[in-house]
Amino acid sequence: MNKSVLDKLKILADAAKYDVSCASSGNKRTNAGGIGSASAAGICHSFTDDGRCVSLLKILMTNHCIYDCAYCINRRTNDRPRATMTVQEVIDLTIGFYRRNYIEGLFLSSGIIKNADYTMERLMLVAQKLRTEEHYSGYIHLKAIPGSDPELIRQAGLFADRLSVNIEIPTERQLQRLAPEKDFNSVLHPMNQIRNEIQLYKEERKKYRHTERFSPAGQSTQLIVGATPESDRQILSLASGLYNQQSLKRVYYSGYLPVNEYDKRLPALKTPPLVRENRLYQSDWLMRFYHFRADEILSPEQPFLDLEIDPKLAYAIRNLHLFPIDINRADYEMILRVPGIGVQSARMIVDARRFRRLNSLHLKKIGVVMKRAQYFITCNELPARHRDWDPTILRTHLIHESKTKHRKADNSQLSLFHWPEPVETASQLSFHYKH
Incomplete structure (x- = not known):
C-alpha cells in the first residue's frame, strides 16, 4: 500500500466511526469460483446471531461534504484533514484486506461531494466492480444517498447486500434546525424505493428462479440520540413506524458525540449518553422479538426510559x-x-x-x-x-439486589488475582520451605 492511500485510509476510516448502522449479512450468496463469502457472516465488529464478532472495512469514500449539518464532524465549515478515495482504490483495499484475512466485508459510506448523483454513482461502481470484475462474494453494505437518481439506487441494490439511509434526527422540526439543507421527504423517498424494490424482487423470485436479489439483507437506518430534545417515546414511536411501514431490518441508535462544541444549537454534553443509548437498544429488542408496542414501553406520562432498570422490568413494575x-x-x-x-x-x-x-x-x-x-x-x-410489594418498593429492592449481585461478582473476580504477600526475610523463607 503506497503512502498516499495509507494517509487517506487513516483519515476516512476515522471519519466513518460515527456511523453505527452495521449488522450481519443475512445473505447466503453462493461462491462460484470467486473469493469471499457472505454465508452466515457479518460486518465490522458486529455480533452475529450465534455470538461471533466479525470485521468489516468501514470507511467513507470521501469526508468532503457540501452540507453543513451542525452535528456532523465532516460538515463543510469544519477545518479538518480531508481526503477522497477513487473507486479503484476502495476496490484494491477491500480485496487486499480480505486476502490478508483482516476483514469479512465492506461498509462504505460517503460525504456528499459535488452532488447526490455523483456520490451515489461512485458508491454503486465500487460494489459493481467488486462483484463483476473481482468476483467478490463477501458482504457489502452501501449508503443510499438521499436525493440521488432512483436508477442509481436500484443498481446499487443489485450488487450490495444491504442499503441504508440515515434519518439521524428523529423529528422534522429539529432536522430543519440543525441541518436546514435536509428534509424528511428526501430521506423517506429512497427508503420507500428500497422497500418496494425488495418486495418486487421477492415476488419475481417466486416466479423465476434466477431472478437477481435486491438488497437481500434489507435496509437499515440510524438515529442520533441526545443532540436534540426529543423524548425516548418519540424516538421509539418513529422506530416502530419505520419497522411497520418501511420493513426495516434494524434501527441503530447512536449516542450524540459532542464533536462541534462551538455550535450553540447543540447541547452542552461532555460525554455521549451511553446508558440511554443502551436502554433504547433494549427497547428496540422488545419491539422486534418480544412483540411489545412502543406505547407499552413508554407513555405520555412517562416519556423517558428508566436508566436504572431495563425497560422490560420497568414495564412489569408499572x-x-x-x-x-x-x-x-x-x-x-x-x-x-x-x-x-x-x-x-x-x-x-x-x-x-x-x-x-x-x-x-x-x-x-x-x-x-x-x-x-x-x-x-x-x-x-x-x-x-x-x-x-408497592411498585416503588419493588423497584428499589430489585435495584439493590442487582447491585449486590454485581459487587459479589466483582469480588469473586478480584479473588482470582489475589496472591499471598511476598516472602521478604530469610526466616520466613526457611519456614515456607520446611512447611
Whole structure:
C-alpha cells in the first residue's frame, strides 16, 4: 500500500466511526469460483446471531461534504484533514484486506461531494466492480444517498447486500434546525424505493428462479440520540413506524458525540449518553422479538426510559395489575412479558407444559432467571410474591439486589488475582520451605 492511500485510509476510516448502522449479512450468496463469502457472516465488529464478532472495512469514500449539518464532524465549515478515495482504490483495499484475512466485508459510506448523483454513482461502481470484475462474494453494505437518481439506487441494490439511509434526527422540526439543507421527504423517498424494490424482487423470485436479489439483507437506518430534545417515546414511536411501514431490518441508535462544541444549537454534553443509548437498544429488542408496542414501553406520562432498570422490568413494575401470571396457563405473549424469561425460554415453557405441570425447578432448568421472574409468576409450589410489594418498593429492592449481585461478582473476580504477600526475610523463607 503506497503512502498516499495509507494517509487517506487513516483519515476516512476515522471519519466513518460515527456511523453505527452495521449488522450481519443475512445473505447466503453462493461462491462460484470467486473469493469471499457472505454465508452466515457479518460486518465490522458486529455480533452475529450465534455470538461471533466479525470485521468489516468501514470507511467513507470521501469526508468532503457540501452540507453543513451542525452535528456532523465532516460538515463543510469544519477545518479538518480531508481526503477522497477513487473507486479503484476502495476496490484494491477491500480485496487486499480480505486476502490478508483482516476483514469479512465492506461498509462504505460517503460525504456528499459535488452532488447526490455523483456520490451515489461512485458508491454503486465500487460494489459493481467488486462483484463483476473481482468476483467478490463477501458482504457489502452501501449508503443510499438521499436525493440521488432512483436508477442509481436500484443498481446499487443489485450488487450490495444491504442499503441504508440515515434519518439521524428523529423529528422534522429539529432536522430543519440543525441541518436546514435536509428534509424528511428526501430521506423517506429512497427508503420507500428500497422497500418496494425488495418486495418486487421477492415476488419475481417466486416466479423465476434466477431472478437477481435486491438488497437481500434489507435496509437499515440510524438515529442520533441526545443532540436534540426529543423524548425516548418519540424516538421509539418513529422506530416502530419505520419497522411497520418501511420493513426495516434494524434501527441503530447512536449516542450524540459532542464533536462541534462551538455550535450553540447543540447541547452542552461532555460525554455521549451511553446508558440511554443502551436502554433504547433494549427497547428496540422488545419491539422486534418480544412483540411489545412502543406505547407499552413508554407513555405520555412517562416519556423517558428508566436508566436504572431495563425497560422490560420497568414495564412489569408499572403494570403489576397484570401479574402474577400462572406459568402453566398463561399464553405465550404474556409469558414473554415476564422479566427473566427470554424468547427461547418462553417457547420451551409452552412446549414443556403440554406434558406436565411445571414447577420452579423445571423453570430453572429451562433457563428462567428466577431471581427476577419469581415476583411476577406463580406455578405449582411458587406463591405470588409481588402482592406484598408497592411498585416503588419493588423497584428499589430489585435495584439493590442487582447491585449486590454485581459487587459479589466483582469480588469473586478480584479473588482470582489475589496472591499471598511476598516472602521478604530469610526466616520466613526457611519456614515456607520446611512447611
